Amino acid sequence: MLQVGLSLPRSPGAAAAAFPMAEPAAGEDSGTGPELLGSSPVTIVVTSEADTWDIDTSSCLGCGHFVDWDKMPEARQAAQIPRDVLGRPPKELKRLAREGCWAGSHAGRARLYPRLIQRVSCRLVTPDAPVYRDVAARLFGKPSVSSHPLPEFLEGCPVPTYCLNPHGVTALKKILICVGALFPDITHSPLLPALAALLLHYSQDEAQCFESLSRLIASNAPHAAYIDQSFLAHQASCMTFGDMASKHCPAAHRLIAGAADNVLEVYSEWLWWLFPGLPFAYAVRVLDVFLLEGQKVLYRIALALLKHFRLAVAPAGPQGSDIKAELRAFVGNIAQHVSVEKLLERAFGIRLFSRKEIWLLQMANRKALVERGITVVQRR
Template sequence: LSRPPKELKRLAREGCWAGSHAGRARLYPRLIQQVSCRLVTPDALVYRDVAGRLFGKPSVSSHPLPEFLEGCPMPTYCLSPHGVTALKKILICVGALFPDITHSPLLPALAALLLHYSEDEAQCFESVSRLIASNAPHAGYIDQSFLAHQASCMTFGDLANKHCPAAHKLIAGSAENVLEVYSEWLSWLFPGLPFGYAVRVLDVFLLEGQKVLYRIALALLKQFRLSVTPAGLQGSDIKAELQAFVRNIAEHVTVDKLLERAFGIRLFSRKEIWLLQMANRKALMERGITVVQRRPSFHLAVDMQNFSSSTVTAQEMRLVWSWIPERFSLFPPLLLFSTSEHGCSLQR
């Protein structure tokens, strides 16, 4: 850790401690201790106190999981039954000590992975707690509300349109609703990726924050485009195809190659991501979309049944609609001008 930050990033990206479980177990807590976070952040001592009062000693918890995890994936990454119980305790204590969290799909996977490399559940809780409480500018780790998560999904869609145009076109041509596909981007990584790939992602995530997740998901999207044909996707469930592809990623690309491609994406800055997230948050708030909606009606798609145009087909309109920034596609299109009704002069 005494090395310069750029050198540490290079070592993590190249997997220099990938072969040592003990190495990660020593390194992860030290990396997380360097995360800038709020002054009052619950630590291992607070966890032991709260867990002792909530669960007793050493009874197994029968408490329900926090409401903010409803509908979120709950991977356990080969934890033993004792480990799964510890994971549940950690998540319940997070819910008790961070009441402001209302939605956080990444949290269970992150806690499960960190538990593999923690001395005990208290240390794992402290690590998760510091990542939640991070206050570094433009460098968050975990989305903690539905609004933040949905803005991240829209931001990924914007980045895919810019950095993966061929893959984006493939998705737009195969899915009725592009944003619905991109709303699952985080699950491609966790729990989608195999354990060996997931911990390599975690190596760089702890050093570089959420930006890393966007990079790797974009690299997966690029690889998906190279591994499938448009004809092969016709009539298939594109979301299921992507999830199956990610589960079997080892058949297509090594983890080293995947990371190399992810960090080879040019003109990709933390500031760009932050600005997109803020713009997308604003658009969602203007639509009143700030809490989980059981039926995501805000995911606008072209209505294939009622669409009518003498210029483009519904499929072509769907593709055109996928080109515009996600925050604008939240609003239904309004016909302002038609040559059949208004002629060919825009000045009349």
């Protein structure tokens, strides 16, 4: 028996690449007329009941050609990804991500990431892969990409390249330039370049990576933001992290307060501890859960890092006068202190506020910053 379903692939070679497409009958209109912004042609997918799509194939069409494989950490064990993983309930899917269900498979991540991101609720008109191809062709058709500066919103922001090869580094720059062209309202976003770089490791092409990033930028899920897009929002998140550190990591907070003249200045780097501070093997495990749970995950893991930092320096305390530098060094050498599994276990053992409560706290901090004269467009 055959099952006929409709698939709306967001970019060529993505979801539909794994399935045979039905051929149109002679003289039949294929239905690929003029498209609206963000639309894609409808593909008829025909599969038998006996066929089950295996998320963990040994290879993934086109994925990995942006990667310098000599730099990529080797997987500790082969991934055992359930064949019906995308059909699991949300809570179970989160549990699988936290446990590293697909941590051992590059191809598994390459297939999962776009599909997980397609589930993110976002604005109706969101630039997608075809839009990227059109804009990139116009921007980079003749002059070299090196002649294009990075967007102003990246001023003062780290742009990590992780395990990308030279081709991948060039692609990353093109994607960020197109983000700047298509999202002019972004004025400051330290997280965005790291997300773009990580996603590019598992993307079939630049357009797919851009579309994934675009959906995260345009997310409109209530109380579940993914990416801060202004200096004001970023500073509010730093203040919010400070509030959480005081409540959930009191011992570590006292340590920081005793070693720093300005505690908020230390906490202003909380996002840096994760991206680009963490090694790639840790950062991509953070990405696994971030795509499912949003910004709240980042707070959790940064708090867990703070807890482990206190344990690492106790009982002697910080060894130098620069607590920020010590925290950076600790995060960069995190593998010497705690495994990624133990780090995530501690992170998800912290009882945080709800998403709504975190959002309300962020809004209160934004209001306080505005009253102090901090604006959306102000930069570091």
